[in-house]
Amino acid sequence: MPEEKRSDHELIEATKNGDESAFTEIVTRYKSPLTNYLYRFLNDYEEAVDLAQETFVRVYFAIDRYHTQFAFSTYIYRIATNLAISEIRRRKRRRLFSISGLLGGEKDDGTEFEIPDDRALPENELLDNERDTQIARAIAALPEKYRIPIILRDIQGRSYEEVSAVMDLGLGTTKSRISRGRALLKEKLQEYLR
Amino acid sequence: MVNMPEEKDIEFADAELTNLLASIPKVSAPNDFEFRVSARIASTRTAARPRGLFGALRIAVPAAALLAVTATALMLNPYWSETATVSEPTEIAVAKKPVEAPAAVPGREIEMPPTTFASNGPSIQPERRMTADESLTSVSRGPSNDEAGTSFVESGTQGEKIYPRGINPNVDSRPVSPNETRTGISIRDILGQLGVSFSPTVNGLRVDSVSTNSVAARSGLITGDVIESLNGQRVSAETVLFGTFAAKRILVRRDGKAVDISLGR
Incomplete structure (x- = not known):
């Protein structure tokens, strides 16, 4: 046994x-x-x-x-x-350098951007096609407050409750951020969504 | 009132995206991950552990050795030693009071600057040590006012005598022993510098010759004179003088008569 x-x-x-x-x-x-x-x-x-x-x-x-x-x-x-x-x-x-400071936009309205890391991914061998590379870059380009819950929820498969506990946020705020993060990703990954 | 979206609604609306995200490959940790974590824990634990006496010695012993080697190298380095000497402030010891003032002969004044000698002890025996009110002070080196230019010591302003470094007639740093042979200036050396050569006799020192144009010759000392005293102190061939003094007068017996000769002309 x-x-x-x-x-x-x-x-x-x-x-x-x-x-x-x-x-x-x-x-x-x-x-x-x-x-x-x-x-x-x-x-x-x-x-x-x-x-x-x-x-x-x-x-x-x-x-x-x-x-x-x-x-x-x-x-x-x-x-x-x-x-x-x-x-x-x-x-x-x-x-x-931070472009968000130059734009001076409101933090929660989705106008906050981070400069994507355009360095060559050292793990390219792990990404077997161009689609995976684009997805990885789109995630990495998300602002932190959206990136953390998206990764935890949609990639790591953690529950909404657990994500909110990790981020020390309310459940509603967490869901809102996940929703907003997904919206940003949809814009960037349109060609792969049919 | 704002209605929060239901999870099912969210997931349904975003199903296509979430499926896309879930499809990307996941990376794995390297095989030696556990080993590296253990190594880090051990390293952190060692760094946080108090060192104790052994730990302190591990630092202190090499540091002390390095310090000793550096100090020895500096002390043995002649260039460093010279530099250190030169860099010291130019100061010389001054005795506030004259060490010894030879008793003046009543009725006679010193007309010429005295001829001065110095040794490592007081000028007239017995030797004396500096008293408390004769404390040493330091002054900047000034021009010598010894116009005769025959002095072995430099004279400062306001009657103070300035002695070169290392010559301090007031202080004998060595322990004094009754049997100790101290370095002084013999009467033969003093008279020799005045230009006199002599032979000892029962009554004093008979002048055998006087060098031409010497201090003694200019002062009137002649061959055949018998020197009885110097600055009022009786002298013999064995007389040794210590410290600093000025040879001002010399008493001779000439043709049975005492003649007091003032030196320095």
Whole structure:
């Protein structure tokens, strides 16, 4: 009879009690979803892997502060999101350029843009056709506030409730942002929508 | 009142897009992901661990060794030593009071600047040490007012004598031993510089010769004179003078008569 799979909370408790293999199991369970999430967020595979590892390190050293009344997946996505946002802001400071400041548009009216990252995607071999490349670039060009819920909901398959918990927003605001993000994507990906 | 869209409505309206997004390939983490996470955790744990005494020594010992090597190199470097000496402020020690004022002969005034000698001890024995009210001060080097140009020490303004660096007649830094042989200036050297060569006799020092155009010759000392005292102090062939003093007068016996000769002309 196969051994029953332990829940996230059980693994966390075991880790708190010094079971290093339990934490390794958590890493194995979440490493690919987290890497994929960060990859779609940053459009940079190496950076995504680096931040995913950093996420697990932070989880490990803060594991005593984790309360099991929250879903572990929410907790770990939230940490990863914060790290990714910090990374993007660091990139912005490096570029010293933001078109949203020049336009001066209202933040929530959809006139906020980010400069798409036109660098050649190092993971081109992973995208087997032009369509995937265009989708990846369209997602990466979304403003953060739309990009995060779109990736979590439509690519990672998280529930609306979980997305709102990760973003620390109300459910209505989360749905609104998802809706707005999809509208922006439809405009960019019209040729693939029939 | 704004009606929130139902999830089913949203998904239905956006089904085509969500299917498109769900169709893009997902990337996976590298195979060594767990190993790299473990390595990072170990590295972070090591960095956060307090170093303790061993950790402090790991820094302190090389730092001390580096400091010692640097200090030794600087001390052994002659260029550095010279530079350090030159860069010091030009100051010289000054004794506020004259070290020794030889007793003046009543009724006679010093007409010429004295001929001054210096050694590493007080001029007239016994040696004396500087008292508390004779504290040393430092002044900038000024022009010498020793017009005779025969002084071994420089004279400052307002009657203060300025001694070259290293010569301080008031201070003997060495411990004094009764049996210690101290470096002084012999009477033969002093008289030799005045231009006198002599032979010791029972009554004093008989002048054998006087150099032409010397201080002694210009002052009137002649061959055959018997020198009895210098600045009022009786002298013999063994007399050794310490410190700084001015050779001002010399008492000789000439043809049985005492003759007081003022030096410096």
